[in-house]
Amino acid sequence: MAQRQAHLRAKAAVDVEDAVAHLRSTAGDTVALSFIDALERGVNLLTRSPHAGSLQFAYELAIPELRAWALKRFPYVVFYVPHENHIDIWRVLHARRDLAGAIQSDG
16 A cells, blocks of 8 residues: 555644644753654654554544554654545644543544
8 A cells, every 4th residue: 555645734733833842942952853753753654554543532532533643752642534545633742631632622
């Protein structure tokens, strides 16, 4: 199967910007860049293996095919829905947040 494209929703883009800003201010530019690298690697993996993420939140929130993938080395979770030609990235949230509540509020 061909690699899918990744489409970042507006809220996911804001999540990433907020995470980078937080990491830059608390841990420095090097850590923020490492986060971006980890996110890019994770998204690349998901475009090749779109069913790799957990369906836990799909069942919990009754959102068909919503999947969650935890980043390596950073406490962030990528929420996405795989489609035939792309993956739709809904959110990129810190794992200590109320993840289900944040997704549910997106309605």
